[in-house]
Amino acid sequence: MTGEVAVLGAGMHPWGKWGRSFVEYGAAAARAALADAGLEWRDVGSIVGADTVRGGYPGYVAGATFAKALGWQGARVASVYAACASGAQAVNTARAQILSGLADVVLVVGADAAPKGFFRPAGGDRPDDPDWLRFRVLGATNPTYFGLYARRRMAVHGDTAEDFAQVKVKNSALGALNPNARYRKRVTAEDVAASAVVADPLRLLDICATSDGGAALVLSSMEFARRHATNRPVRIRAVSTVTPRYPNTVLDLPDIATDSALAVEPSADTFRASIARAAYEEADLGPEDLSLAEVYDLSTALELQWYEDLGLCGQGEGAKLLREGATTLGGRIPVNASGGLASFGEAVPAQAIAQVCELTWQLREESGARQVAGARVGITANQGLFGHGSAVIAVR
């Protein structure tokens, strides 16, 4: 088991489409997290920024960008990029610095200002870049990959479009209770069915939007937390940042083909399942110990896949678990009590940090109407393009 770090503060800038700079969202989230921790920015020894590719150089050097916005005070700085998993990598970088004694208190910040419409690759001719190629050669947007996974589930597990819609119904009802969510209106199955098909079989309301937003965490050593007299802080017990193992036999974004399984037999569990397994092993916990989970529901169908990959149920049983009500508030294992990406829309580098913010508030029992009763152990799960797994386990 790896050592633990304390979560002293969590903060967000509400998700939306605000039309301002990501720097503003990140700085606002950072100030909120510091206030939540009862600390001053000058008390922070290190800042780690989760990068955005949408802000030019300030986005690529997010750590320094946020440090400058908060006012240079000499803190150690790092900036990390791992696509959708950037936030979790930032948490892990902060944790490594704390556990190795490089810093006592680390501020983790991620923020994004998303464009309208589909995400697209950076400009220019880049035939060596798989992300550029899938657009150039196939016109394969992110939702088309979500559509492939959803159709595969329908064929293999018998999931239906109605099952997928029920994920949105659940998450929108939870998001309606979350003041930081962008979408706070309850959605019915009829609303989902009436929305336009984007990538068969998925409709507009099956697919998460792209949003503006910012999230931040103040992490510290357990020793600092004791000195700071924080009563029973939430603790991060595991951060999984695994890569796939060859051969990766699930067609992952942004690839045009899988690895071939001709020469090497694939592992028994998929890449996504291995992300959770690594976190469970590090935390010395299992799915039966969880009070709640925050998973990356880029699409409704993907949320069902995560149920199985986290071991909340057997393979193919995700829709059944949902239908039983196990994954909503009051169920055995509430998933996306925050409302999930369905209610937030994705603000890429902020999203995995926002997941940990939600765990923090839930574990402190500060989540108001969406509180998971008696929450003690939570997991987040996420997969970033290009082979970035991430999962965080927090306990109190």
Added chain:
Amino acid sequence: MSRTRTPVVDGWFAGDGEGFRLLGTRCTACTSVFFPREDAHCRNPGCSGGVLEEISLSRCGRVWSYTDSRYRPPSPYVTDPELPWVPHALIAVELESERIVVLGQAAPGVTVADLSVGMEVEVVPGVLHEDEDTDTTWTTWHWRPTGVRA
């Protein structure tokens, strides 16, 4: 004068008609197959790395999954903004001999209503788009249910 036919990516496919094939590479040490092709080094972590030789992939496979793009994709996908968008289907195809899944566009006229998981499809030559300015036809590969004629 006919337009110059240029593959959208060099070295990924070759041939005409029935002889059209996707091209990959195979490691001569461990037999791993790669598409898109690897020419520098085998990616099997248990292989010390053999010579990578070009191979043709199987012409036929089975549908692993499929979807379509109901909205116009952004650049670098090339479309004519003057024309209404016609959705294209995308098919992920499992090639049994290579134990690999390869994504591709469906042949023109093939829609998601024509497809099912497990159905046999074959690879056929296709046109990605015509570029009148440079008098170029950009070519690609398409998947098409076997037995269907364009």
